[in-house]
Amino acid sequence: MPDETVPLTLPGYAHVYSGKVRDLYAPVDPASGQPRGDQLLLVASDRISAFDFILDSPIPDKGEVLTRLSLWWFSQLEDLVANHVISTDVPDAVRGRAVLVERLEMLPVECVARAYLTGGGLGEYTATGAVSGIALPAGLVDGDRLPGPIFTPSTKAPMGEHDEPIPFSAVEAEIGSDLAARVRDLTVAILKRGNEVAAARGILLADTKVEFGLRGDEVVLADEVLTPDSSRFWPADQWEPGHPQPSFDKQFVREWLTSPASGWSKSSGEAPPALPEDVVAQTRAKYVEAFERLTGETF
Numbered sequence: 001m002p003d004e005t006v007p008l009t010l011p012g013y014a015h016v017y018s019g020k021v022r023d024l025y026a027p028v029d030p031a032s033g034q035p036r037g038d039q040l041l042l043v044a045s046d047r048i049s050a051f052d053f054i055l056d057s058p059i060p061d062k063g064e065v066l067t068r069l070s071l072w073w074f075s076q077l078e079d080l081v082a083n084h085v086i087s088t089d090v091p092d093a094v095r096g097r098a099v100l101v102e103r104l105e106m107l108p109v110e111c112v113a114r115a116y117l118t119g120g121g122l123g124e125y126t127a128t129g130a131v132s133g134i135a136l137p138a139g140l141v142d143g144d145r146l147p148g149p150i151f152t153p154s155t156k157a158p159m160g161e162h163d164e165p166i167p168f169s170a171v172e173a174e175i176g177s178d179l180a181a182r183v184r185d186l187t188v189a190i191l192k193r194g195n196e197v198a199a200a201r202g203i204l205l206a207d208t209k210v211e212f213g214l215r216g217d218e219v220v221l222a223d224e225v226l227t228p229d230s231s232r233f234w235p236a237d238q239w240e241p242g243h244p245q246p247s248f249d250k251q252f253v254r255e256w257l258t259s260p261a262s263g264w265s266k267s268s269g270e271a272p273p274a275l276p277e278d279v280v281a282q283t284r285a286k287y288v289e290a291f292e293r294l295t296g297e298t299f
């Protein structure tokens with residue numbers, strides 16, 4: 001298992017940035033020896049995060065499963081929005097879990113849409129009756145489906161910090177009203193389409209986070225799209241509003257980490273212990289199941 005904690009050395013590529021579970025590289029121009037300014041290599045690791053920690057136990061194939069799922073969604077969404085994908089012809093060391101993408105002028109907004117009320121959105125609703133300034137019907141409980149997906153943007157917080165919810169007016173102030181309306185409408189449409197496809201396969205997408213960049217005046221979908229890392233995946237057959245829903249992909253991890261068997265406490269502030277092999281295997285199987293159910297392909 002490669003060491004997932006440090007960026008890989010990829011001959012011909014310069015490391016640009018590491019997120020919690022993905023790393024960004026730039027191809028190096030052989031003539032100048034400088035990183036190219038027009039392309040990036042987006043590499044998904046097998047790292048998994050839970051309770052805001054990056055766990056010591058990588059999940060084998062997670063990077064490849066989520067990369068292939070994101071690529072499938074990009075193609076499913078091409079009628080709605082252009083995307084940044086150039087090629088999957090990438091170095092052998094990251095084959096299957098990396099994508100060569102067009103470097104865009106990224107918009108400084110985490111574009112979140114919610115089809116169900118939970119997490120931070122539920123907290124805001126409980127306190128104010130609204131989410132991102134959007135008033136919602138009274139009496140909603142954790143896990144309730146919203147009348148329709150709503151746009152609930154956030155700031156792009158530095159690594160390790162939580163994104164801050166911002167009202168639509170702040171997005172307009174940041175990127176202008178026209179562009180704000182375009183990314184709002186696209187984000188909602190992406191989640192709507194995602195749930196149309198996923199519901200028929202027994203999965204509910206409670207919410208999702210997408211990122212857009214600009215290619216001139218054109219809004220282009222970047223980053224990853226509708227994966228279990230960017231969206232809450234819920235098993236449809238266990239959906240029951242009124243309490244936190246089980247996660248399609250992270251339930252085994254969460255249940256073991258919060259069980260006496262782990263010897264760990266969420267409130268301890270300490271890093272969680274490594275996962276037992278069976279929890280790793282069950283979690284891998286859930287990522288593969290989500291991929292196979294949604295795409296109809298065999299991993």
Ligand SMILES: CCOC(=O)Cn1cc(-c2ncnc(N)c2C#N)cn1
Nearest residue numbers: 019022023024084102103104222223
């Ligand atoms: C470690 C992973 O970090 C991210 O994916 C966030 N991020 C995306 C970009 C980006 N920048 C220009 N063009 C793009 N096509 C992209 C993309 N995707 C930068 N950070």
